[in-house]
Amino acid sequence: MAIIVEVLGWGGKSRRHYRVASDSISIGRGYDNDIVLADSYVSANHLQLVATDKGWSIEDLNSRNGLQVIKKVGNIEQVFESGSEIKIGRTRLRIVAEHQPVDDARLLHRLEQETGKLSQWWIWLPLFLGTLLVEFGSIYSNTIIEWDWGKAIPLMVGLQLMIVLLSLFWAMLGRIFRHEAHFLGHYSLILIASLIFTVSGVALAVLDYNFSGLLLTRLLEYLVLILVVFLLLSANLALASNLSTRARWLSAGGFVATLGLIVLSVELVSWGEFSPLPEYSSKLEPPALLVREGQSNEEFLQAIEHLFAAADNNKKQ
Amino acid sequence: MDRQRASRSPVWLALLFLVIWHNIAVAQNDTARNLFADYKSAILQIRIIDLASGSKRAIGSGFPIDQNGLIATNYHVIQLAASEPDQYRIEYFTEDNQTGLLSLVDVDVVNDLALVKSEGVVAEPLAMAAGEPQIGLPVYALGNPLDLGLTVVPGTYNGIDKSSYYQRVHFTGSLNPGMSGGPTLDPQGRIVGINVSTAGNQISFLVPVGQLRKLVAEYQARGGAVEDISQRIADQLMADQQQKFGQMLALPWLTMPLGDADVLQELSPYVKCWGGSNSSDNKAQHLRADRSCSSEDNVYLNSGFNTGAIEYQFFWLEADKLNSLQFYNFYQSLYADFMPGNRGGEEDVTQFECDNNFVASGTGRRTKVVVCLRAYNDYPDLYDMLFLQGTVDHSDQAFLSHFTLAGVNKPNSLAFARKFMEVSQWP
Numbered sequence: 001m002a003i004i005v006e007v008l009g010w011g012g013k014s015r016r017h018y019r020v021a022s023d024s025i026s027i028g029r030g031y032d033n034d035i036v037l038a039d040s041y042v043s044a045n046h047l048q049l050v051a052t053d054k055g056w057s058i059e060d061l062n063s064r065n066g067l068q069v070i071k072k073v074g075n076i077e078q079v080f081e082s083g084s085e086i087k088i089g090r091t092r093l094r095i096v097a098e099h100q101p102v103d104d105a106r107l108l109h110r111l112e113q114e115t116g117k118l119s120q121w122w123i124w125l126p127l128f129l130g131t132l133l134v135e136f137g138s139i140y141s142n143t144i145i146e147w148d149w150g151k152a153i154p155l156m157v158g159l160q161l162m163i164v165l166l167s168l169f170w171a172m173l174g175r176i177f178r179h180e181a182h183f184l185g186h187y188s189l190i191l192i193a194s195l196i197f198t199v200s201g202v203a204l205a206v207l208d209y210n211f212s213g214l215l216l217t218r219l220l221e222y223l224v225l226i227l228v229v230f231l232l233l234s235a236n237l238a239l240a241s242n243l244s245t246r247a248r249w250l251s252a253g254g255f256v257a258t259l260g261l262i263v264l265s266v267e268l269v270s271w272g273e274f275s276p277l278p279e280y281s282s283k284l285e286p287p288a289l290l291v292r293e294g295q296s297n298e299e300f301l302q303a304i305e306h307l308f309a310a311a312d313n314n315k316k317q
Numbered sequence: 318m319d320r321q322r323a324s325r326s327p328v329w330l331a332l333l334f335l336v337i338w339h340n341i342a343v344a345q346n347d348t349a350r351n352l353f354a355d356y357k358s359a360i361l362q363i364r365i366i367d368l369a370s371g372s373k374r375a376i377g378s379g380f381p382i383d384q385n386g387l388i389a390t391n392y393h394v395i396q397l398a399a400s401e402p403d404q405y406r407i408e409y410f411t412e413d414n415q416t417g418l419l420s421l422v423d424v425d426v427v428n429d430l431a432l433v434k435s436e437g438v439v440a441e442p443l444a445m446a447a448g449e450p451q452i453g454l455p456v457y458a459l460g461n462p463l464d465l466g467l468t469v470v471p472g473t474y475n476g477i478d479k480s481s482y483y484q485r486v487h488f489t490g491s492l493n494p495g496m497s498g499g500p501t502l503d504p505q506g507r508i509v510g511i512n513v514s515t516a517g518n519q520i521s522f523l524v525p526v527g528q529l530r531k532l533v534a535e536y537q538a539r540g541g542a543v544e545d546i547s548q549r550i551a552d553q554l555m556a557d558q559q560q561k562f563g564q565m566l567a568l569p570w571l572t573m574p575l576g577d578a579d580v581l582q583e584l585s586p587y588v589k590c591w592g593g594s595n596s597s598d599n600k601a602q603h604l605r606a607d608r609s610c611s612s613e614d615n616v617y618l619n620s621g622f623n624t625g626a627i628e629y630q631f632f633w634l635e636a637d638k639l640n641s642l643q644f645y646n647f648y649q650s651l652y653a654d655f656m657p658g659n660r661g662g663e664e665d666v667t668q669f670e671c672d673n674n675f676v677a678s679g680t681g682r683r684t685k686v687v688v689c690l691r692a693y694n695d696y697p698d699l700y701d702m703l704f705l706q707g708t709v710d711h712s713d714q715a716f717l718s719h720f721t722l723a724g725v726n727k728p729n730s731l732a733f734a735r736k737f738m739e740v741s742q743w744p
Contacts, residue, residue, distance in 0.1 A: 141642035144650075146600055212673060276661060278669035278689035278703055282653030286641040287683075287710050294677030294684065297738045301731055304688045307670045308727050311692040311700060314667035 003049065003056065004100075005035055008085070008092040023051040027088070028061075041065055041089030049095065055081035056095060065089055109238040109245075119184035127191035128160075134198050135159055163190050174240035182239045189239070193232040200224045209283040210292050222263070230256045348504050352457050353469045356506055359440045362410040362461045363390050363419070363433070363498060365397050374405065378460035378499030378512065379433065381442040382533065386435040389529055390498030391513055392424050393617045395431050399424065399546050400619060407433055411440065412467050422542035423535070426550045427483065427557045427616055427625075428528040429513050431498075432536055443500055445526045446507040452476040458490055458512050458521070460499030468496070474509060477525055482561065482586050483614045483625075485522040486510045492521035551696040554616070554624065554724050558699070561587070561625075562729035570740045575608055576633025578716040578743040587627055588612050603647055604635040615659060616724065622665040624693075624701075624724035626658040631741060636713030648707070648715050657691075657701050659723040666701065667692045676706070680744050683710040688734070693724070702730045708743055716743040 002021040009015035018035045025034040030044035037046075043063035049056045057078050060067050067088055074081030082097035117123060139152050167187035175181045204224065208217035234252040237243055243251065295303070365375040377394030381387065388409065398405040399421055407419040419433040450456065451474070458470040472490020488501060492515045501510045501523050510523025543549045565587055572579040583590045590610035595601045611628035618624055632651065636644035657669075671689040678684050687705040702725060707717040718741045722730055 141640070142646050144602060144639060144643055144647040146602060274663035274668060276666070277656050278671055278691075280669075280671035280687045280689055280705070281673045282649060282687075284645050284649040284652055284685065284707070284709060286645045286712050288641075288712070290675075290683065290709055292675045292683075294675040297676060297679065297735065300674055300676045300686055301735055303674065304672050304690075305727075305731075307672055307688060307690040308692075308700065310670040311667050311690045314670065315692055315694050316667075 006094040039089040460496030462493035580631040621662040626723040628658040629720035632717040641712040658721040
């Protein structure tokens with residue numbers, strides 16, 4: 001019966017494996033062994049594996065650092081069944097039989113399957129033009145002095161450059177982790193995220209203007225930001241790394257949570273700090289974006305009466 | 318020859334003028350000299366001593382007004398001791414280096430007056446002038462400017478400022494820090510006013526002696542010191558706003574045009590109005606015309622807190638070269654930029670509480686209205702109100718009106734808001 005010994009690396013993944021078709025195999029640093037390990041903490045003749053009915057028994061050959069059992073499969077004493085893990089010196093080994101089942105092949109992430117599409121010009125070019133247009137619109141509508149291309153163009157180029165640099169960064173990560181770079185894929189993803197963020201920002205502003213709850217809108221803004229960053233990060237990781245779905249979501253979630261905590265702590269620092277200036281909703285939008293009707297003067301004056309009690313409640317005790 | 322004489326006459330005139338001026342100056346100096354000699358013992362330096370360090374924290378002037386040791390000064394001179402009696406004490410210091418302890422017995426915070434009392438008689442009291450002096454009368458302000466020692470400043474009595482709600486005598490002469498609380502005397506040595514403030518360039522203000530007489534009468538009627546100064550101040554602020562808003566709300570509120578809108582005219586004597594526009598700005602992409610009215614004399618409560626201010630403003634905006642989005646972005650930046658008309662610190666006022674909603678004005682226009690309120694920590698039922706109303710139903714024109722009131726109670730602030738919304742409109 002052949003025996004397979006896997007040398008495990010980071011995260012318990014197999015780095016290399018040895019296959020020996022024999023009932024008894026020796027493991028050590030010496031060249032006379034069946035499996036030769038280049039680990040200076042392993043003795044020259046470290047241990048001997050002997051096949052039994054159910055698995056293998058392990059015999060320590062008086063090694064200097066001994067043997068550490070990491071995971072023992074099977075109930076029979078001294079018998080290690082397929083899948084058991086041991087550590088000798090600084091090397092972790094897994095012992096498996098030929099019949100050891102393996103997991104089903106993982107499905108490629110949709111993004112990866114469609115990476116080709118994301119990199120095609122009829123995807124990224126409209127996205128690029130779209131963000132350019134949205135940014136131009138935003139700068140143009142915010143300009144209340146004489147229009148000056150000389151000031152607008154650097155602003156627009158600056159944003160586009162940032163997106164390109166970010167895509168390059170992700171492509172570089174992909175090159176390192178997967179030996180594969182998807183620059184245009186990352187670029188399209190970032191363009192999509194920035195478009196979603198801008199459009200949702202405008203929608204929220206209109207919402208805030210019409211149904212202003214100052215706190216709620218700010219909360220929604222944060223939520224949208226967190227969601228967009230989370231999805232963007234997760235999608236970019238899918239393209240640039242080998243992480244499993246779970247690990248990917250965990251790392252994206254961890255990053256977003258850290259970011260949220262930083263923002264929250266910055267907000268908390270100034271929370272409740274006295275300001276002599278009033279903080280009121282100053283949002284104004286053109287009449288076309290207003291859907292609310294107005295109260296009468298009297299209704300309004302009655303509705304604000306609660307402010308007197310609210311102000312009194314702010315008094316120092 | 319004739320030509321020569323003609324050319325000489327202006328020189329003659331000038332000389333004549335110089336001589337006359339010189340004579341007046343001499344006469345004034347004589348009076349000043351006499352007043353100084355006669356009354357220097359009655360001008361006291363008032364010192365606020367920090368108990369922990371034993372050093373003076375603030376100085377001003379004061380003067381005895383009766384035979385029982387009653388001394389008048391400004392409220393703002395002794396304010397620290399009034400607010401923090403455990404941290405400060407009040408002392409007087411005479412021209413011949415006598416010193417002694419003073420106790421605070423009464424204040425008139427609205428007119429910036431205070432009465433303090435010494436154990437014994439410090440000096441011969443000064444007499445108050447019976448009536449208002451004639452305008453143009455030379456008068457003499459006495460005090461201790463900048464801790465330099467007793468000083469007399471000659472000037473002119475210019476009557477009670479009719480454009481101001483709080484009564485102030487306009488005195489043409491230079492009052493300087495430290496002279497606050499000192500008396501201004503007529504040539505006969507009678508008090509015509511109490512030095513209180515300066516607007517620079519020889520324009521100074523006195524509290525009319527009549528206000529001091531009223532305060533002394535109240536003190537004497539009570540027959541003793543006020544026990545709770547903070548309550549006394551609260552009562553005075555409440556009564557003052559009640560009277561002021563009662564009068565102001567009873568006035569006919571007349572309007573004048575600003576752009577296409579009707580805005581409130583000057584409510585005299587509560588506010589003074591100014592106006593401006595950007596019409597001469599060639600680079601401007603929009604048109605902005607504004608009218609701003611504000612009260613000029615506020616009630617001093619402490620160095621970081623004043624009240625009694627009233628201000629209102631109107632803006633007429635036209636998009637001109639801006640499109641609707643640009644215009645509303647500009648409008649929003651203006652709308653976001655309002656603040657209270659008076660100062661107040663964390664110890665004095667609460668954080669603002671704000672609310673906003675859309676209001677259909679009397680003329681059927683949709684407007685966005687914001688109201689913010691803060692309460693006074695030490696004075697119950699008094700608030701600062703900020704009000705903002707801007708039209709939002711026209712894509713390239715807008716009318717924005719704003720007011721802030723300081724130190725006003727709930728009924729008066731709501732009544733003011735109601736009337737303001739009714740009067741200032743874009744038809």
